[in-house]
Amino acid sequence: MSKIAFIAPDKQLFLQGKEIIQQLGLEHKFDLYLARLNRGIRLAKKLQNEDVDVIVSRGGTAQLIIESKVKIPVVEIPITxxxxxxxxxxxxxxxxxxxxxxxxxxxxxxxxxxxxxxxxxxxxxxxxxxxxxxxxxxxxxxxxxxxxxxxxxxxxxxxxxxxxxxxxxxxxSGDFSIRSAFLEAQKIALGRKFEKERSQEFKALVDYSLEGIISINQERVIKVFNRAAERLLNRSAKEMLGKRIDSLLNFINVETCLIEGQQSIGQVIQLGAIWITFNIAPIIVDQSIIGAIITFQDVTRIQEMELRIRNEVIARKFVAKYNFSDILGVSPQIIESKRIAQEMSSINATVLISGESGTGKELFAQSIHNASPRKNGPFVAINCAALPQNLLESELFGYVEGAFTGATKKGKPGLFEMAHRGTIFLDEISEMDKYGQSRLLRVLQEKQVMRLGDDKYIPVDIRIIAATNKNLLELIKEGHFRQDLFYRLKVLTITLPSLRNRRTDVKYLAQHFLHHYQRKYLKHLEITPSGYDYLANYFWPGNVRELKFFIERLVVIANEKTITEIVLQKYWDDRESAPELANDTVEVPLLSEEDRIICALTQYNSNITQTARSLGMDRSTLYRKLKNYRIEVKKTY
CATH class of the missing domain: 3.40.50.10660 (PrpR receptor domain-like)
Structure with a gap:
């Protein structure tokens, strides 16, 4: 609370001031003293060390207190x-x-x-x-x-x-003069209170900053030297404050900053066993340079923090970054797959995604998670084929101290625990061994997990999305996959189409990847219509992933600006021959005129002019066909 000291040089003024303070209702803000001249000076100096914001006095006593350089504002009761x-x-x-x-x-x-x-x-x-x-x-x-x-x-x-x-x-002095002085003192005390709060905030920021901070005035005298600066420079604040910086820290050149106001960022110097990076910036008030501030950091500490944060992000930050808008394609097959997946998003049930390698199973899994009520929870993805079988169980379910040789002392939570209130994506579920399958079945049934070496269950609230590029029914017949687990996973199912079964997307995807990698590598290529036809006729065993990587390679190594079918053959030496009889290969019938119009509308965001041009017809003909086929045009953005 702000305090005001009233130093009265005589008893009559003391009593007069006391009465006015009571009339104003300011008793809780004033301390009253009877002291004059030299006694008043001694009292004012003592009050510097107490919680006093303003002194009110009169006459010679006020004049002498002001001249004594007391560091408290003095309000004089005027002689009117x-x-x-x-x-x-x-x-x-x-x-x-x-x-x-x-x-x-x-x-x-x-x-x-x-x-x-x-x-x-x-x-x-x-x-x-x-x-x-x-x-x-x-x-x-x-x-x-x-x-x-x-x-x-x-x-x-x-x-x-x-x-x-x-x-x-x-x-x-009359009552009016005294009252005016008291009210003025109250205003000053309030301003001092705000000033103290800002000062304490600044002091706390400086004292507890991890950066070393030094402040100097125009004469290069050190005014601030915080604890971090003491630690980094191995100097005490008591030793440094009030001294010129150039006499103690001669490796810091502040001349340019103080004279021209020029900043100096990222200077590095070795002090003993550590490397220090420091910045120098001017302190400017009313367009005048009044000093400079120097900040320090330990480079080694910054590197350690960066490594720790990076490891923490890798270990703990499970985020799904893809949405349905990232799944590209205009074919009826991919549009229908997205529609089905979006319907599944709102249902809190297990999803089994089937499809060949490169068809975008994880892309769909992340999109389902981000469109679900669990979108703010973690998305934990694990490739069951990427971990050895002896580690898969400990990664999924975790372990307690001493569970096996090499187990950490505090144990480790499994990925199911980390996915609590979110989604866990089990890619290549077909590669999980029989024991892991039985443990997973238990999780699906009981909604709880038990760490390796533990004797108690931990409840978990998770949604499981599994993916496979193999035929699980065939694996069940061969005895490699549990039938009961299959039916537990097969609640909501979606089979993603291969790229050869949606050939109308090849050109659309190739154009998208071409534009992306041209911007990335600052090159310009153009694929001819015959080139796109050649790409569309390939059977793409690696699906969208294979197409993406081929276009990237083409942008990087091609010298030609125009990419024809011949140029594609030149740089495509690793293409495979289409199998004569592929059980999973289904020829796509020629699209009807209605389907071709729908695909073109989707590709060009319902732009009538571009759609008509791509179909080789004029706008009036397109409008007539839209009416005949009862196709509703909705622009998408």
Missing amino acids: GQDLAQVFHESKRLTGLPHPKVAILAYRNMVNDIEVLSKILAIELVIYPLKTVEDIPAKIAEVVATNANIVVGGIKTVLLAAEKGLQTHLIR
Whole structure:
């Protein structure tokens, strides 16, 4: 809470101020003291170490406190013209003279415009200026040697003059002056409170920053030296504060910064066994450079933090980054597959995705997760074929301390635990061994897991999406896959079409990959219609993945700007011959006119002009066919 100290030089002002403070309802904000002149200075210096924001005083006491350089704002109770008029009126009354000779002993802050006022009121005035309290006795002696009728001044002046037998009158302040000073002090205290809060926030930021921070003024004197700077530079703040930076840290050149305001970022220097990187920036106030700030960091620590964060992200940050909009294609087959998958997204049931290698099974799995109510949960993907069988179980279900030789002391949670409230994607589920299959079946049935070496179950809330590029029914017949697990997985199923079964997508996908890799490698190629036909007639055993990587290779190595069928054959030396009898190969019948219009509309986002051009017809013909086939045109963006 803000505190205001009222230092009254006399008892009458003390009581007068106390009453006004009560009238204003500010008792909880004021501390009242009775002290004048030198005692007032000693008191003000003591209050510097206490929770005081403002000092209110009057006359010589206020003047002396200000001149003593006390680090607390001082609000003076002014001696107003009304107060001086009252003094002159009382001087006439006390002396009984219409034009008394008045001697006033005053500090310079007490006698503004007093001479003008004395002439108006027909007072014969002599001013004896005071600089320090020690001046008062000598000035009283001067007054005694004159024929002054009355001496006017502060409490000490009045007391000493009375001892010399002189008639006296004490200068007093009116209630209005005192009230105005108190209200002004309250405003200043509030401003000081905000200033303290900002100062404490800044101090906390500086003290607890992991960066070393040094602040200097224009004279290169160190004003701030935080704890991190102490640790990094192996110097104490007590040793550094108040010293010139160039005399202690001569490897830091601040000349350019202080003179031209130029920043210096990322300088590196070796200090002992560690490497330090530091930055220098100017401190500018009202377009003037008043100093500079230097920040330090331990390069080794930065590298360690980067490695730890990277490992943490790899180990813990399970995020699905693909959505249905990332699955490209305009063929009826892929559009229908996306529609089915989107319907599955909202259902919290196990999904089994079948399809050849390269058809986008994980892409569909991530899209289903991101379109599901579990989208804010983790997406944990594991390739069952990529881990040895002896590690697959421990990775999926985790283990406790001592479960096997080499197990970490604290144990390790499995991927099922990490996928809690999210989705776990088991790719190539057909490669899981029989024991792992039985454990997985237990998870599906009980919704709980048991770590290796443990005797208790851990409940988990997960959705399982499994994928396979093999025929699981054939594996069941051969005894390699559990039938009961198959039917547990086969709740929602989707079979992704191979690229040779959606040949109308080959050109669309090839154009997309071509544009992507041209931007990446800053090259420009153009595939001719015959080239696209050649690509479409290939049977693509690696599906979309194979097409993507071939287009990337083509962009990188081709010298020709125009890619024809002949050029494709030149760079496509690893293409395979289509099998004569492929059980899984289904020839795609020629599309009907209606299907060709729908595909073209999808490819060109329902742009009528582009669609008509691609179909080799004019706009009016296309509109007529749209009407005949009852095809509704909806633009997509």
